[in-house]
Amino acid sequence: MSEGNDVWQAATARLFGQLYARLxxxxxxxxxxxxTMNIIALSTEALQDAYPFLSRLTWRPxxxxxxxxxxxxxDEEDPHVQAGCERxxxxxxxxxxxxxxxxxxxxxxxxxxxxxxxxxxAVSPSTMDSREVTTPPFETMxxxxxxxxxxxxxxxxxxxxxxxxxxxxEQAQCELNAWRQTASSIAITSAAAPSTPTExxxxxxxxxDLFELSPDGVIVxxxxxxxxxxxxxxxxILELDSPSELIGRSVAQxxxxxxxxxxxxxxxxxxxxxxxxxxxxRTHRGRTIxxxxxxxxxxxxxxxxxxxxxxxxTERARLAQEMEDFAYSASHDLQAPLRTFEGYARWLLxxxxxxxxxxxxxxxxxxxxxxxxxxxxxxGLLEYSRIGRLHTQPVAVQVEAVLExxxxxxxxxxxxxxxxxxxxxxxxxxxxxxxxxxxxxxxxISNALKFTAPGRAPEIGVDYEVLPRHYRFPVRDNGIGxxxxxxxxxxxxxxxxxxxxxxxxxxxxxxIVKKIVESHGGQIGVSSTPGEGSTFWFTIPKTEDAS
Amino acid sequence: xxxxxxLLVEDNPRDVRLTQRAFKQAQLTYELQVVRxxxxxxxxxxxxxxxxxxxxxxRPNVILLxxxxxxxxxxxxxxRVKQDPRFQYIPIIVLTTSGRSDDVRLAYEHGAxxxxxxxxxxxxxxxxxxxxxxxxxxxxxxxPAV
Numbered sequence: 001m002s003e004g005n006d007v008w009q010a011a012t013a014r015l016f017g018q019l020y021a022r023l024x025x026x027x028x029x030x031x032x033x034x035x036t037m038n039i040i041a042l043s044t045e046a047l048q049d050a051y052p053f054l055s056r057l058t059w060r061p062x063x064x065x066x067x068x069x070x071x072x073x074x075d076e077e078d079p080h081v082q083a084g085c086e087r088x089x090x091x092x093x094x095x096x097x098x099x100x101x102x103x104x105x106x107x108x109x110x111x112x113x114x115x116x117x118x119x120x121x122a123v124s125p126s127t128m129d130s131r132e133v134t135t136p137p138f139e140t141m142x143x144x145x146x147x148x149x150x151x152x153x154x155x156x157x158x159x160x161x162x163x164x165x166x167x168x169x170e171q172a173q174c175e176l177n178a179w180r181q182t183a184s185s186i187a188i189t190s191a192a193a194p195s196t197p198t199e200x201x202x203x204x205x206x207x208x209d210l211f212e213l214s215p216d217g218v219i220v221x222x223x224x225x226x227x228x229x230x231x232x233x234x235x236x237i238l239e240l241d242s243p244s245e246l247i248g249r250s251v252a253q254x255x256x257x258x259x260x261x262x263x264x265x266x267x268x269x270x271x272x273x274x275x276x277x278x279x280x281x282r283t284h285r286g287r288t289i290x291x292x293x294x295x296x297x298x299x300x301x302x303x304x305x306x307x308x309x310x311x312x313x314t315e316r317a318r319l320a321q322e323m324e325d326f327a328y329s330a331s332h333d334l335q336a337p338l339r340t341f342e343g344y345a346r347w348l349l350x351x352x353x354x355x356x357x358x359x360x361x362x363x364x365x366x367x368x369x370x371x372x373x374x375x376x377x378x379x380g381l382l383e384y385s386r387i388g389r390l391h392t393q394p395v396a397v398q399v400e401a402v403l404e405x406x407x408x409x410x411x412x413x414x415x416x417x418x419x420x421x422x423x424x425x426x427x428x429x430x431x432x433x434x435x436x437x438x439x440x441x442x443x444x445i446s447n448a449l450k451f452t453a454p455g456r457a458p459e460i461g462v463d464y465e466v467l468p469r470h471y472r473f474p475v476r477d478n479g480i481g482x483x484x485x486x487x488x489x490x491x492x493x494x495x496x497x498x499x500x501x502x503x504x505x506x507x508x509x510x511x512i513v514k515k516i517v518e519s520h521g522g523q524i525g526v527s528s529t530p531g532e533g534s535t536f537w538f539t540i541p542k543t544e545d546a547s
Numbered sequence: 548x549x550x551x552x553x554l555l556v557e558d559n560p561r562d563v564r565l566t567q568r569a570f571k572q573a574q575l576t577y578e579l580q581v582v583r584x585x586x587x588x589x590x591x592x593x594x595x596x597x598x599x600x601x602x603x604x605x606r607p608n609v610i611l612l613x614x615x616x617x618x619x620x621x622x623x624x625x626x627r628v629k630q631d632p633r634f635q636y637i638p639i640i641v642l643t644t645s646g647r648s649d650d651v652r653l654a655y656e657h658g659a660x661x662x663x664x665x666x667x668x669x670x671x672x673x674x675x676x677x678x679x680x681x682x683x684x685x686x687x688x689x690x691p692a693v
Binding site for chain 2: 328332336338339343347372
């Protein structure tokens with residue numbers, strides 16, 4: 001990556017980081033720290049939801065301009081992403097509104113000006129710190145919005161300045177790195193440069209509160225895993241009385257599988273950040289707990305260190321396990337009476353068929369038919385409960401090989417329907433449990449083969465797109481399509497849009513696919529035009545982080 | 548050769564009826580002895596209580612064992628029979644609705660000779676019973692019942 005891009009990345013990160021930090025500070029003054037933390041959490045979620053959208057936005061000429069952002073969001077096809085964007089946008093408005101008319105608005109605005117200034121790589125670093133107020137304060141809401149608008153245009157100008165010298169993808173990544181910074185981690189780095197002594201005191205108190213009140217564990221370690229700093233929640237998770245008992249100890253002491261640490265350190269040294277990791281820990285008192293954490297490399301007291309946020313998910317994992325065990329046992333126990341229904345109805349037909357009239361025999365046939373259908377429903381439930389129960393290990397999988405096997409498995413259906421399936425020239429290698437990826441594609445392709453329009457041979461296209469952090473696989477068909485009002489319902493278990501006579505099946509398939517995709521850090525959705533066809537898509541994280 | 552005996556350990560009377568019918572349909576003419584739980588199974592093998600008469604309760608050549616039994620579960624029955632030097636040679640075939648991998652592994656660990664799933668569809672169940680009879684009662688050589 002060239003120097004210009006580095007400057008761009010640093011400037012944008014700084015801009016957003018400081019802007020956010022100021023806004024949080026102001027909010028904290030107005031609302032108190034507990035409410036502010038809720039908003040930070042919401043904002044982080046909204047940013048993550050908006051992420052796929054933002055990644056595509058950078059490819060468009062309008063860049064980050066705020067007014068066109070609204071239009072672009074309105075044009076967004078994926079409802080989930082759209083909702084995330086709208087929340088994000090809503091937040092920007094709320095924040096501006098909250099600040100408007102307040103004493104801090106002046107300061108905020110001057111800082112944004114400075115940040116805009118700092119964002120321009122042509123300006124030398126020394127001028128960044130000359131905090132001159134060059135524009136008057138906000139008088140109206142419109143002014144505040146105009147302010148943000150021009151800020152957006154400034155970012156756009158910068159974007160255009162650099163687009164000729166770097167690949168679009170690299171730029172997209174840089175921009176997104178900035179957008180994606182979670183509020184809390186940005187706050188920590190940008191708190192280093194407050195403008196007045198009182199504010200310094202304020203921001204230190206604020207971040208100290210944030211650190212101590214956090215419902216998640218926050219921990220700083222050196223690059224060998226020795227603990228330098230930890231908050232109270234961290235000690236609580238590990239069943240220690242005080243965080244001071246953690247300082248100086250090695251994280252490895254608490255890992256049930258200490259060898260996982262080396263691979264983790266190796267990866268974070270490559271990518272600076274690792275997210276959504278799951279580990280089993282042994283607490284001070286010897287209890288095994290499950291936690292997820294995200295880490296990133298930071299500068300701490302002049303050294304390169306690891307900042308991690310740790311969440312205890314033991315209880316959540318236990319409840320999920322209980323639910324799955326219940327579904328598993330229930331589906332088993334329900335099979336026993338089914339065997340009787342099916343067996344006895346057949347028995348009646350075989351040995352007493354002559355004693356029954358036509359209606360009587362028909363009723364027996366229908367009992368058998370329904371018993372077998374219920375067996376399929378139970379199999380679906382069983383399969384659904386197994387996704388969480390059986391932990392399948394992610395491995396490097398060639399998507400092309402998976403699709404070849406799926407086509408082989410479905411060859412009878414493909415032959416019968418005279419379907420044509422087209423694949424792109426190249427397909428990536430992903431890190432995923434192979435059997436699960438096979439299940440996803442088998443389900444989506446067999447649906448495309450099943451829900452065909454009369455008199456039209458299925459044409460199915462599988463493709464892929466590279467997003468900043470995910471691969472996205474669309475599976476397109478020319479089938480009967482789905483009305484928009486049903487696009488959520490089809491993912492619910494046993495929900496069907498057609499009778500069994502029209503299209504056979506149980507309605508469990510897409511639910512299973514959705515659970516697989518989501519439990520491996522991806523998303524799934526559909527866009528469709530009734531009568532013309534549907535495109536189901538799902539995403540897979542590029543690294544093994546989310547698995 | 549004396550008639551071969553199969554001991555069916557099954558608590559659900561409807562499953563018992565279906566198994567008897569499947570034996571009949573598969574034309575397996577073996578004597579099917581039925582006990583309803585683990586305690587009865589052990590009493591049968593030990594010739595205790597109502598199973599004292601050898602002609603009425605002959606030694607089984609093969610045991611068909613359901614896992615989901617009241618009180619003493621199928622795994623426990625399996626373990627006890629396989630640990631008893633007098634009975635450990637008797638082939639035990641687990642016949643169950645549970646496809647749970649833990650159940651399968653545990654059953655083989657305790658010495659089960661085969662693990663079969665009961666299909667819901669009766670015609671397929673008959674096929675399973677037929678294959679089972681053809682193999683365990685007609686194909687393999689079994690030690691004589693003591």
